[in-house]
Amino acid sequence: MLEVKDLNVFYGVIHAVKGINFNVPDGKIVTLIGANGAGKSSTLKAIIGLVRPKGEILFKGKEISKMPAHLIARSGIALVPEGRRVFVNLTILENLRMGGFNKELHELEPLYEKMFELFPILKERAYQKAGTLSGGEQQMLAIARALMSEPELLMLDEPSLGLAPLIVAEVFDILKELNKQGRTILLVEQNAAQALKLADYGYVLENGTIALEGEASGLLENDEVRKRYLGED
Numbered sequence: 452m453l454e455v456k457d458l459n460v461f462y463g464v465i466h467a468v469k470g471i472n473f474n475v476p477d478g479k480i481v482t483l484i485g486a487n488g489a490g491k492s493s494t495l496k497a498i499i500g501l502v503r504p505k506g507e508i509l510f511k512g513k514e515i516s517k518m519p520a521h522l523i524a525r526s527g528i529a530l531v532p533e534g535r536r537v538f539v540n541l542t543i544l545e546n547l548r549m550g551g552f553n554k555e556l557h558e559l560e561p562l563y564e565k566m567f568e569l570f571p572i573l574k575e576r577a578y579q580k581a582g583t584l585s586g587g588e589q590q591m592l593a594i595a596r597a598l599m600s601e602p603e604l605l606m607l608d609e610p611s612l613g614l615a616p617l618i619v620a621e622v623f624d625i626l627k628e629l630n631k632q633g634r635t636i637l638l639v640e641q642n643a644a645q646a647l648k649l650a651d652y653g654y655v656l657e658n659g660t661i662a663l664e665g666e667a668s669g670l671l672e673n674d675e676v677r678k679r680y681l682g683e684d
């Protein structure tokens with residue numbers, strides 16, 4: 452579904468992503484793990500069109516690396532950004548409405564219902580300002596908002612950030628369920644243990660390059676990964 456070839460991201464003289472290659476096959480969960488500053492967010496921003504990369508990004512076979520962000524979003528990719536970035540002064544329902552930017556009015560109601568089924572807490576809070584939600588609830592809302600456009604590829608930037616382990620487990624269970632329903636997922640995480648348990652395939656990003664890749668189950672067993680990312684010695 453997504454093929455990234457020789458992707459480079461520059462910020463002035465800073466070379467944040469240095470010629471990486473990776474694939475996200477249809478129906479799979481692929482994770483990109485790495486420490487602070489490894490280039491994870493830059494990679495996702497390049498895919499969704501928020502930064503202009505060098506290299507090739509093929510989505511369903513079509514080159515999108517030079518497309519404007521709004522057209523990339525319309526082509527079927529949604530990003531749940533790092534730090535959630537929900538619209539705090541809008542209600543839950545209004546946030547969902549923003550996510551459904553590509554939908555006709557009559558299509559919205561069934562989609563709201565779908566989101567409320569997936570995240571019952573959002574239904575209870577539908578008319579509450581998003582800023583009053585807890586961190587975990589805001590993460591659920593950020594995911595629901597992204598799903599409103601019915602993307603074929605859902606990308607998430609560190610959804611576990613700042614959440615208690617129990618809530619992280621809840622969020623990851625939902626990702627698993629979404630994937631079971633056929634959604635393709637690209638998950639960026641520092642929480643390598645959780646991400647690798649969930650994913651089919653993983654890439655380890657270090658200083659803007661891919662240091663290691665493989666089946667997620669294999670990476671979980673890998674000594675280097677265990678030492679550097681799972682805090683084992």
Ligand SMILES: Nc1ncnc2c1ncn2[C@@H]1O[C@H](COP(=O)(O)OP(=O)(O)OP(=O)(O)O)[C@@H](O)[C@H]1O
Pocket residue numbers: 462465467485486487488489490491492493494533641
């Ligand atoms: N707008 C920017 N201007 C200049 N440098 C940037 C900018 N955004 C990111 N960088 C730099 O690019 C590198 C990669 O940053 P990026 O945010 O992609 O890392 P990350 O893997 O997402 O890290 P984190 O886990 O902390 O979110 C870092 O060295 C960072 O300082």
Ligand SMILES: [Mg+2]
Pocket residue numbers: 491492493533608
């Ligand atoms: Mg980041």
